[in-house]
Amino acid sequence: MSGATVRSRHGESRRAGGLRVTRVRYTERITPHMARITFADDELARLHSNGGDQHVALYFYEPGVELPRPFTTEAARAFLSVARPRLRRYTIRHHRPELGEVDMDFVLHGADQLASGWAERAAPGDEAIWFGPSPGWSLAPEAEWAVLLGDETALPAIGAILEQLPPGVGVTALIEVADRAEEQRLTTLADARIEWLHRGRRPAGELLLERASRLTPPPGPGRIWGAAERDVVRAIRRHFVEGLGVARSDTHLTPYWTRGETQDSEV
Numbered sequence: 001m002s003g004a005t006v007r008s009r010h011g012e013s014r015r016a017g018g019l020r021v022t023r024v025r026y027t028e029r030i031t032p033h034m035a036r037i038t039f040a041d042d043e044l045a046r047l048h049s050n051g052g053d054q055h056v057a058l059y060f061y062e063p064g065v066e067l068p069r070p071f072t073t074e075a076a077r078a079f080l081s082v083a084r085p086r087l088r089r090y091t092i093r094h095h096r097p098e099l100g101e102v103d104m105d106f107v108l109h110g111a112d113q114l115a116s117g118w119a120e121r122a123a124p125g126d127e128a129i130w131f132g133p134s135p136g137w138s139l140a141p142e143a144e145w146a147v148l149l150g151d152e153t154a155l156p157a158i159g160a161i162l163e164q165l166p167p168g169v170g171v172t173a174l175i176e177v178a179d180r181a182e183e184q185r186l187t188t189l190a191d192a193r194i195e196w197l198h199r200g201r202r203p204a205g206e207l208l209l210e211r212a213s214r215l216t217p218p219p220g221p222g223r224i225w226g227a228a229e230r231d232v233v234r235a236i237r238r239h240f241v242e243g244l245g246v247a248r249s250d251t252h253l254t255p256y257w258t259r260g261e262t263q264d265s266e267v
């Protein structure tokens with residue numbers, strides 16, 4: 001399930017993903033509210049990684065649904081007339097082809113929520129089906145700077161992007177998390193200034209928006225990447241595009257979740 005790789009003007013890698021039937025190999029609580037799940041399958045050795053913020057769609061079927069085997073992309077498509085999965089999007093944090101492993105980090109925002117609850121209870125041996133990866137965002141070679149903005153759902157993508165950025169690129173990263181215990185150690189060769197914002201009891205995204213609204217991007221070529229709650233992302237976009245006149249094409253701002261709504265509507 002892999003096609004030709006296409007690179008856009010901004011350098012996104014666009015090789016098509018496929019359906020993966022994987023097993024949970026390890027689970028780890030990397031911070032109090034973030035679970036790292038390691039998925040394994042021999043096929044993952046051949047997964048074409050698009051890097052950056054590449055993500056997958058996890059498939060959740062109702063309990064008791066008997067899937068046809070082998071469960072290929074074609075079988076999944078034909079099975080849609082029998083049962084439809086609920087989809088949830090998650091970022092590939094690490095890919096270790098030599099071990100056939102992929103890590104994804106799940107924010108634990110509620111044991112009764114579909115993906116979050118699954119991640120909280122996941123155990124080695126559990127089956128996990130997902131489709132991907134998507135294209136991944138990357139910085140154009142001539143770029144001199146990047147601004148990375150996000151809440152904890154964006155932290156896996158920000159971590160992966162930072163690991164990819166080359167030396168000499170100036171990076172400002174604003175990351176909102178609940179408190180100091182949710183901070184992670186992030187590594188990069190870029191010239192990065194990472195600012196952790198502790199939300200405490202304030203509504204999710206308020207502090208991120210407040211701080212992003214005081215940010216003016218540096219001169220020269222560069223891009224702004226951000227992901228958080230939908231309304232927060234919209235307000236951040238207004239600040240940069242309408243307020244400061246940043247070209248829309250130099251921004252990549254994505255709603256990662258919507259307050260009071262599930263991701264079911266996307267299926």
Ligand SMILES: Cc1cc2nc3c(=O)[nH]c(=O)nc-3n(C[C@H](O)[C@H](O)[C@H](O)COP(=O)(O)OP(=O)(O)OC[C@H]3O[C@@H](n4cnc5c(N)ncnc54)[C@H](O)[C@@H]3O)c2cc1C
Binds near residue numbers: 090110152261
């Ligand atoms: C491209 C993309 C990549 C993503 N990557 C990641 C990732 O790597 N890790 C990750 O944890 N998330 C990631 N997300 C966000 C994740 O898909 C959503 O948070 C999703 O809604 C979680 O599904 P759920 O079944 O747990 O909750 P849903 O059933 O979708 O929602 C149930 C309720 O929980 C609320 N809710 C959803 N997410 C949160 C949250 N984070 N905090 C508080 N309330 C919430 C909703 O508003 C809703 O009221 C990504 C989203 C996108 C679009």
